[in-house]
Amino acid sequence: xxxxxxxxxxxxxxxxxxxxxxxxxxxxxxxxxxxxxxxxxxxxxxxxxxxxxxxxxxxxxxxxxxxxxxxxxxxxxxxxxxxxxxxxxxxxxxxxxxxxxxxxxxxxxxxxxxxxxxxxxxxxxxxxxxxxxxxxxxxxxxxxxxxxxxxxxxxxxxxxxxxxxxxxxxxxxxxxxxxxxxxxxxxxxxxxxxxxxxxxxxxxxxxxxxxxxxxxxxxxxxxxxxxxxxxxxxxxxxxxxxxxxxxxxxxxxxxxxxxxxxxxxxxxxxxxxxxxxxxxxxxxxxxxxxxxxxxxxxxxxxxxxxxxxxxxxxxxxxxxxxxxxxxxxxxxxxxxxxxxxxxxxxxxxxxxxxxxxxxxxxxxxxxxxxxxxxxxxxxxxxxxxxxxxxxxxxxxxxxxxxxxxxxxxxxxxxxxxxxxxxxxxxxxxxxxxxxxxxxxxx
Numbered sequence: 001x002x003x004x005x006x007x008x009x010x011x012x013x014x015x016x017x018x019x020x021x022x023x024x025x026x027x028x029x030x031x032x033x034x035x036x037x038x039x040x041x042x043x044x045x046x047x048x049x050x051x052x053x054x055x056x057x058x059x060x061x062x063x064x065x066x067x068x069x070x071x072x073x074x075x076x077x078x079x080x081x082x083x084x085x086x087x088x089x090x091x092x093x094x095x096x097x098x099x100x101x102x103x104x105x106x107x108x109x110x111x112x113x114x115x116x117x118x119x120x121x122x123x124x125x126x127x128x129x130x131x132x133x134x135x136x137x138x139x140x141x142x143x144x145x146x147x148x149x150x151x152x153x154x155x156x157x158x159x160x161x162x163x164x165x166x167x168x169x170x171x172x173x174x175x176x177x178x179x180x181x182x183x184x185x186x187x188x189x190x191x192x193x194x195x196x197x198x199x200x201x202x203x204x205x206x207x208x209x210x211x212x213x214x215x216x217x218x219x220x221x222x223x224x225x226x227x228x229x230x231x232x233x234x235x236x237x238x239x240x241x242x243x244x245x246x247x248x249x250x251x252x253x254x255x256x257x258x259x260x261x262x263x264x265x266x267x268x269x270x271x272x273x274x275x276x277x278x279x280x281x282x283x284x285x286x287x288x289x290x291x292x293x294x295x296x297x298x299x300x301x302x303x304x305x306x307x308x309x310x311x312x313x314x315x316x317x318x319x320x321x322x323x324x325x326x327x328x329x330x331x332x333x334x335x336x337x338x339x340x341x342x343x344x345x346x347x348x349x350x351x352x353x354x355x356x357x358x359x360x361x362x363x364x365x366x367x368x369x370x371x372x373x374x375x376x377x378x379x380x381x382x383x384x385x386x387x388x389x390x391x392x393x394x395x396x397x398x399x400x401x402x403x404x405x406x407x408x409x410x411x412x413x414x415x416x417x418x419x420x421x422x423x424x425x426x427x428x429x430x431x432x433x434x435x436x437x438x439x440x441x442x
Contacts, residue, residue, distance in 0.1 A: 085114035088316035112312035132284035147249035180222035
């Protein structure tokens with residue numbers, strides 16, 4: 001067997017594999033001999049079918065199968081030994097006629113070669129790393145939420161703006177029945193508000209559903225349906241009042257501080273607000289970091305120039321899926337995939353050049369950390385080390401779960417790398433300003 005390579009250009013090569021009959025004839029004879037023993041052909045006793053007849057029926061198919069095994073094994077071995085980085089998979093060059101009886105069989109494979117390039121993170125253009133801060137409005141809203149959560153419910157006769165109304169909401173035509181709690185600040189329409197303000201416990205109202213709630217999201221949440229189902233609700237909705245309560249806010253005292261943050265951790269309203277601020281900003285951190293990853297990805301794609309074997313990749317896309325694509329479909333798929341291909345190559349280069357590969361012990365430790373955090377969220381203490389090792393082993397026996405954890409860890413490693421090496425400028429903004437500036441939404 002002989003393998004030769006011809007480079008058409010820097011990104012495309014042709015691999016030719018020549019296989020002599022002696023490379024596979026012995027294996028073919030063994031398989032045909034096994035067929036002869038088992039063949040059940042009318043007119044012949046089992047095991048006594050002439051080899052000539054066996055060869056006539058099966059030799060070409062068996063030869064093709066054995067040759068294919070040799071091709072796959074040696075093609076993979078050659079690429080590995082020669083350290084040839086390819087994109088996609090080798091594409092066989094189809095021949096109109098192939099003489100399976102020839103002494104030498106020749107096969108050609110097109111290769112799309114990975115481009116040579118360097119990644120430069122020393123650009124002058126800075127990438128904004130947003131630090132999202134909690135404003136006073138957010139902090140005070142969360143403070144009030146805690147006071148309501150730990151406050152007292154006082155039954156009242158009629159609703160006022162911030163009184164909580166617990167009611168059964170029904171619309172038979174849309175097959176909706178839900179028990180929900182709302183207040184008058186979520187209601188729109190003068191007549192609707194007047195009707196509700198006169199209601200008492202046990203009152204049964206029938207109000208036009210259209211424009212009853214100020215926001216569709218509120219209506220969907222209270223009724224327990226998706227927003228797109230709201231348009232199916234026509235006419236009136238029945239409201240049966242079950243409770244009307246005023247929520248008396250809990251006092252901002254040590255008892256509340258201890259309930260929220262543990263004994264002695266917070267000793268004043270100012271300290272509580274600082275804790276709330278830290279908590280909100282920690283929640284925002286994930287959005288900020290995802291935005292940073294997205295922006296660094298775009299930066300690297302825009303500032304790392306290299307060519308791709310585009311025509312090869314389109315041809316590979318045409319033939320690599322479950323169903324073949326037309327040339328037009330492959331062109332569209334390539335356009336959709338090009339940025340992703342470029343970033344995969346850039347990311348691979350960064351991982352190799354800066355030794356960011358994930359080691360098994362790192363993955364195991366990260367899985368332990370994730371499991372411990374998840375248990376803490378449900379108020380469960382971390383298990384003993386031996387038990388934790390067993391949980392990790394079970395989790396990592398699942399390939400999909402291992403891949404998910406590995407992707408998260410790699411994302412974290414890249415994020416840390418970018419924070420240390422990418423040309424960043426930090427900018428503190430409120431959440432509303434972040435949404436407007438980062439995504440162009442008011």
